[in-house]
Amino acid sequence: MRPRIARVALAAACLASLTGAAKVKMDPANPTCPANPGWSANPTMTFTPATKGGAKVLLAEGRIDAGAPDRLKKALEANPDVGEVWLSSPGGDARAGNAAGRIIRSNFGLMTRIPAGWACFSACNFIFMGGQPRVIDPGGLFIVHMFTRTGDRQSIDMSVAMGTDATKELIGDIEQDAALLASEDNDFLIRMGVSRKLLTEVMYRQKAIANAEDKSTRRCLTQAEVKTYNVANNNE
Template structure:
């Protein structure tokens, strides 16, 4: 066969055949990219360390995205990870301080509301020690704290990460002691069933809007949520005392908060 014969045969193909061939190639490429996107979103949803920290295979503290000690928070929280992974529990301590410790599991807001209803007249401050969890419950807890005009606090070497700062933002007065570990990252509600790419995207956008609106209502600066949005869900942006003050996440200097205990 002469070398130019395949070329002549290709030239004899009509435009319709060529267009169909190009279309099928583009369609195949689009399918591959869609599959990659779905796999990426699914993997991200399954790897949310702050979303369901009660699972034993999920790290309570994701690696740091911020400068400082590599792959670690500024200081290590005092509570063991087993304590932080348990469903959040509430204990009224001296001075009207209600300790809220553990993961914010679905249903935590209802239990918190019952606790406030039962002990509301004695509670003055909610002290948080949590790796985060359910965004819906965190929002509801934060709204109730503001409604009841309570203060919030993160004690020295206590943890408040992922959705926990949403709860912290509800306090009328917001105090972080020296060496309090507070961090943010991207959050969204995943639910029990694995979502499609469209469902995951819609959920992420809706939850982002809800959290942003809530933080604005609570008087928190936009810079806090911008840092959260820029931080993947498998990392944490650990906040410095200056950033907390600049973003209006805290209402008192660290030294003043520490003196109050």
């Protein structure tokens, strides 16, 4: 079992960045979110041990690629005294995020945290939900969207150019993969103790792709919402 973290000291370290902060500019297209969410620009997620508030944490920063779960596992094995994983990510590979979340859950008592000024979006949500317990500090952002399997526009355009049969086949593949991913998401939330209403009432109600009438594709949950859906489940 991992050692208990000095929670009060960690919370103070996280909240320090809020002191004297300027008013946040909001995103006109996604009005619940800041214009510049505080996620890491690292092209692939890095896992860096650090000391915060006198306790050892693991900083998970950057885009989630297929190799992220293996790197996370190695980082935790090399640093068994880590008590928390802090997350800053724009998302990435959905299934890799799911796998990384399961690795965190397998390390009993390992907390996940989104500190003030940091943001966890898309596939990062599933890494965060692996924590037990989970904390989103005031000023930290848990950002959701409706997943889409139509990101490869080149393949779609090529399929359309090839004719109706090719397009139908591609659409069928996309629909099947999306259904499987939705099933995996439901199973994951059940196992992590997060309300499935997060999917039906929030995630799946977002636009997958912006259009002329509605450009919003992201939703930043409030502190009340993360507690309602049991996304955050620790009171400090």
